[in-house]
Amino acid sequence: MNVQPRTLSGFMELLPRQQQLMESIMSTLRETYSLYGFTPLDTPVIEASEVLLAKGGGETEKQIYRFTKGDSDLSLRFDLTVPLAKYVALHYSELAFPFRRFQIGKVYRGERAQRGRFREFYQADIDIIGDGKLDIANEAEIPAIIYQTFSKLGLKRFQIRVNNRKILNGFYTMLGLADKAGDIMRTVDKLPKIGEEKVSALLTGELGISPEAAGEILKFIAIKGGNQQVLEALEGYRGRSELFDTGLDELGTVVKYLSAFGVPEENFAVDLTIARGLDYYTGTVYETFMTEHPEIGSICSGGRYDNLAEYYTDKLLPGVGISIGLTRLFYVLNEQNMLSQEKNTAPADVLVLPMTEDLSPAIALATGLRNEGVRVQLYTEQKKFKAKMNYADKVGVPYVVFLGEDEVKEGVVACKDMKTGEQTKLDFQGTLERIRGGLAKRNEGPVIVA
Amino acid sequence: MNVQPRTLSGFMELLPRQQQLMESIMSTLRETYSLYGFTPLDTPVIEASEVLLAKGGGETEKQIYRFTKGDSDLSLRFDLTVPLAKYVALHYSELAFPFRRFQIGKVYRGERAQRGRFREFYQADIDIIGDGKLDIANEAEIPAIIYQTFSKLGLKRFQIRVNNRKILNGFYTMLGLADKAGDIMRTVDKLPKIGEEKVSALLTGELGISPEAAGEILKFIAIKGGNQQVLEALEGYRGRSELFDTGLDELGTVVKYLSAFGVPEENFAVDLTIARGLDYYTGTVYETFMTEHPEIGSICSGGRYDNLAEYYTDKLLPGVGISIGLTRLFYVLNEQNMLSQEKNTAPADVLVLPMTEDLSPAIALATGLRNEGVRVQLYTEQKKFKAKMNYADKVGVPYVVFLGEDEVKEGVVACKDMKTGEQTKLDFQGTLERIRGGLAKRNEGPVIVA
Numbered sequence: 041m042n043v044q045p046r047t048l049s050g051f052m053e054l055l056p057r058q059q060q061l062m063e064s065i066m067s068t069l070r071e072t073y074s075l076y077g078f079t080p081l082d083t084p085v086i087e088a089s090e091v092l093l094a095k096g097g098g099e100t101e102k103q104i105y106r107f108t109k110g111d112s113d114l115s116l117r118f119d120l121t122v123p124l125a126k127y128v129a130l131h132y133s134e135l136a137f138p139f140r141r142f143q144i145g146k147v148y149r150g151e152r153a154q155r156g157r158f159r160e161f162y163q164a165d166i167d168i169i170g171d172g173k174l175d176i177a178n179e180a181e182i183p184a185i186i187y188q189t190f191s192k193l194g195l196k197r198f199q200i201r202v203n204n205r206k207i208l209n210g211f212y213t214m215l216g217l218a219d220k221a222g223d224i225m226r227t228v229d230k231l232p233k234i235g236e237e238k239v240s241a242l243l244t245g246e247l248g249i250s251p252e253a254a255g256e257i258l259k260f261i262a263i264k265g266g267n268q269q270v271l272e273a274l275e276g277y278r279g280r281s282e283l284f285d286t287g288l289d290e291l292g293t294v295v296k297y298l299s300a301f302g303v304p305e306e307n308f309a310v311d312l313t314i315a316r317g318l319d320y321y322t323g324t325v326y327e328t329f330m331t332e333h334p335e336i337g338s339i340c341s342g343g344r345y346d347n348l349a350e351y352y353t354d355k356l357l358p359g360v361g362i363s364i365g366l367t368r369l370f371y372v373l374n375e376q377n378m379l380s381q382e383k384n385t386a387p388a389d390v391l392v393l394p395m396t397e398d399l400s401p402a403i404a405l406a407t408g409l410r411n412e413g414v415r416v417q418l419y420t421e422q423k424k425f426k427a428k429m430n431y432a433d434k435v436g437v438p439y440v441v442f443l444g445e446d447e448v449k450e451g452v453v454a455c456k457d458m459k460t461g462e463q464t465k466l467d468f469q470g471t472l473e474r475i476r477g478g479l480a481k482r483n484e485g486p487v488i489v490a
Numbered sequence: 491m492n493v494q495p496r497t498l499s500g501f502m503e504l505l506p507r508q509q510q511l512m513e514s515i516m517s518t519l520r521e522t523y524s525l526y527g528f529t530p531l532d533t534p535v536i537e538a539s540e541v542l543l544a545k546g547g548g549e550t551e552k553q554i555y556r557f558t559k560g561d562s563d564l565s566l567r568f569d570l571t572v573p574l575a576k577y578v579a580l581h582y583s584e585l586a587f588p589f590r591r592f593q594i595g596k597v598y599r600g601e602r603a604q605r606g607r608f609r610e611f612y613q614a615d616i617d618i619i620g621d622g623k624l625d626i627a628n629e630a631e632i633p634a635i636i637y638q639t640f641s642k643l644g645l646k647r648f649q650i651r652v653n654n655r656k657i658l659n660g661f662y663t664m665l666g667l668a669d670k671a672g673d674i675m676r677t678v679d680k681l682p683k684i685g686e687e688k689v690s691a692l693l694t695g696e697l698g699i700s701p702e703a704a705g706e707i708l709k710f711i712a713i714k715g716g717n718q719q720v721l722e723a724l725e726g727y728r729g730r731s732e733l734f735d736t737g738l739d740e741l742g743t744v745v746k747y748l749s750a751f752g753v754p755e756e757n758f759a760v761d762l763t764i765a766r767g768l769d770y771y772t773g774t775v776y777e778t779f780m781t782e783h784p785e786i787g788s789i790c791s792g793g794r795y796d797n798l799a800e801y802y803t804d805k806l807l808p809g810v811g812i813s814i815g816l817t818r819l820f821y822v823l824n825e826q827n828m829l830s831q832e833k834n835t836a837p838a839d840v841l842v843l844p845m846t847e848d849l850s851p852a853i854a855l856a857t858g859l860r861n862e863g864v865r866v867q868l869y870t871e872q873k874k875f876k877a878k879m880n881y882a883d884k885v886g887v888p889y890v891v892f893l894g895e896d897e898v899k900e901g902v903v904a905c906k907d908m909k910t911g912e913q914t915k916l917d918f919q920g921t922l923e924r925i926r927g928g929l930a931k932r933n934e935g936p937v938i939v940a
Contacts, residue, residue, distance in 0.1 A: 042544060043802060044802075045575075045579040045802035046541060046576075047533075047534060047580065048536060053532075053533055053534060053577065055584055055585075056529040056531070059532060062532070074837075075865050075866065076860070076865075077837045077841075077866060079506040079510065079836075081506070082509060085610065087497070087498065090493060105557070105559055109600050110600070114498075125495075126496075126497070127495075130495040135506070138871060140837055140867065150559050150560070160535065170871070177849055177868065177870035181853075188860075296850075300849070300850045300853035300857060301857055352495035353495070387591075388527035399627055399750070400750040401750075403627075403747055416526070418527075421588060421620070422625065
């Protein structure tokens with residue numbers, strides 16, 4: 041030994057049982073995204089800096105892992121949106137639009153390391169990209185995808201909050217504050233954190249807005265209630281800004297199709313305080329909150345944008361997308377003890393312990409079970425029986441199968457359920473059925489438990 | 491537009507339909523590895539250089555992507571073995587041994603870019619790590635895993651070639667050439683490329699071996715035939731080197747259990763010319779060849795090693811592992827036209843084309859199909875009918891569903907099979923069954939076709 045092994049801080053490296061839960065989450069995401077017609081994509085982790093940083097600057101630039109190799113100025117991707125923009129611009133003529141893709145991949149940001157912040161983390165993104173235009177129905181479908189995704193994962197108490205930037209921008213236009221809309225939204229975003237009074241002070245102070253207009257703004261974003269109530273209240277503003285009216289129509293369409301998309305009312309709310317910081321959102325915007333853990337912030341966000349790839353192409357490519365910060369979500373779920381303790385996270389369903397000199401019968405049994413789709417580990421180390429059972433306990437394997445001379449002669453298999461302790465001696469088929477039944481029960485629950 | 495979009499050379503970026511095939515391959519690998527009790531692992535792409543390069547040097551060092559971020563000297567992983575060694579040493583007390591893990595992940599090597607060579611590529615590795623000891627049965631199981639993996643992928647004509655380094659080292663010890671064993675093996679490795687005469691010349695020339703010994707070596711590695719024949723020929727050498735005898739026993743054990751592990755004779759051969767370049771293999775070594783494409787070289791290689799993590803721990807951690815260079819394999823299969831043209835690579839199984847003003851019935855239909863596990867894309871763009879059908883053709887979707895006022899009234903669905911052109915008007919259940927039947931047929935074939 042000459043080097044102390046370590047993993048860099050800010051980099052998640054899971055132990056096997058937790059990794060199994062992470063894999064289960066990823067597999068659910070892949071499945072759900074696929075159900076909605078999204079195709080999987082995989083782009084390089086490294087891109088030319090010139091390409092990746094085409095948009096330039098901002099806060100991200102400082103955080104980027106950028107380096108040279110030979111003559112090349114390279115950077116690690118810091119999100120999956122920029123690589124998507126590059127991909128769509130580069131392969132434009134070979135893609136069919138609307139282009140729906142999902143990507144689950146690692147991204148890199150050299151942030152200051154702190155608890156729950158990661159420098160390497162998975163994002164799970166979906167985007168729908170139109171060529172020139174993109175129908176509003178796509179924006180209406182997004183809440184359904186968010187709902188299905190988290191429901192399948194087992195999350196129960198969550199709410200998708202939706203707003204429309206056209207409504208906000210239209211409203212500020214009515215007040216003659218169009219040029220300050222961005223600043224106002226960033227200020228209003230702080231409402232849950234600093235309260236109405238301080239927001240009002242910031243609006244009239246820093247931003248130089250009249251007290252009347254500030255009052256209008258606070259009154260506007262205080263509009264609350266069921267979806268229909270909010271929509272009705274917004275109707276009161278109709279006719280004063282074309283942009284506002286378009287936004288209201290769009291929001292109406294999103295709400296209208298919710299039930300056909302299978303999204304229950306309780307998991308969805310129109311929320312006029314949702315603005316999303318980024319300037320490039322132009323229509324519907326989404327955030328998703330765990331209702332009992334608002335302190336965690338949004339676990340799935342995104343929105344409609346008008347021009348995905350302006351830095352790479354003159355084609356107009358509007359789109360709508362959402363992103364899940366998967367590594368952080370996993371971290372939070374784990375911290376909150378919301379990950380299932382029930383799910384089978386062992387590397388195998390069955391541990392076969394051969395009790396004969398010749399391993400052939402045990403190997404044949406393992407091969408037979410594997411052919412039936414059962415995950416089997418053969419344990420052939422020369423250890424005491426107790427050590428073998430300790431191993432079974434430690435990896436948490438559901439079943440242990442013993443195969444001695446007697447069993448081989450009788451054509452049966454001794455099989456112990458490690459949870460109940462119950463042991464059976466059945467033939468291959470009987471053992472297989474028992475194992476399958478038990479596994480089905482064990483795996484029926486979701487990975488997230490409330 | 492201000493930057494020409496591009497992807498770095500040496501970095502694979504697939505179009506959607508090819509990506510689907512790649513995903514299908516990865517999913518088969520995950521499934522197969524899991525059947526043998528391997529647990530998935532995911533380690534950071536970035537490691538501290540000091541840790542990653544603990545072993546130091548060699549040819550790899552030049553190729554490594556190494557850079558600094560803040561005060562940290564960082565490197566991108568160049569294989570999955572070193573991160574595994576670090577992982578096992580670091581988490582030793584929390585793991586159960588034998589520890590079986592698989593990892594499918596990207597690794598980085600800044601090689602000179604050329605056709606079919608990649609700087610970012612997937613490796614798909616499995617390893618079994620013992621604590622102090624590791625039973626030979628684990629080495630016997632590896633060919634079964636290789637066989638299952640490639641068979642499930644659909645590859646037919648391939649052969650797993652196996653040797654044992656103890657046999658080779660023992661043999662060279664008999665000849666009094668133990669200290670030259672490494673050099674001899676590297677020379678003998680060239681046999682298929684340069685022929686017997688040139689190998690002989692190298693042995694007697696560069697390596698200074700007597701012509702008699704060179705003759706013995708060439709005679710030895712010329713031992714060919716069925717597995718039993720080769721083993722019998724090797725028995726003729728027994729009793730002259732303890733190491734050789736151990737190796738022969740081990741090889742015998744590997745061969746003995748083949749049929750119980752379900753590996754057909756034709757897919758397996760003992761091959762005394764297989765040595766594997768790396769010095770750290772100490773027992774059974776494996777290579778896998780596509781019998782009709784020997785020029786491609788081994789598509790899955792590995793072997794037994796005695797000490798995985800000597801740079802990180804004083805614990806003795808012997809293991810056995812194999813690796814598939816997935817990106818290169820995919821590239822080769824594609825070049826050889828061995829990837830299925832039949833498999834459904836569309837982003838969805840069904841494209842729903844609403845023909846009504848109100849989208850609710852079409853959305854409800856899509857939701858219903860998705861609830862049954864059918865992958866559905868709703869196409870809601872305002873386009874001419876022909877443009878919509880062109881879209882369906884371009885993405886290769888198997889079924890298109892039309893839903894007009896008439897169908898809604900009659901409670902039926904018009905559904906067109908895009909391959910046969912056949913169109914049906916059936917109720918939801920009838921349509922679902924037809925789609926399911928068609929998809930099952932379409933997806934029954936493997937991803938690799940000979």
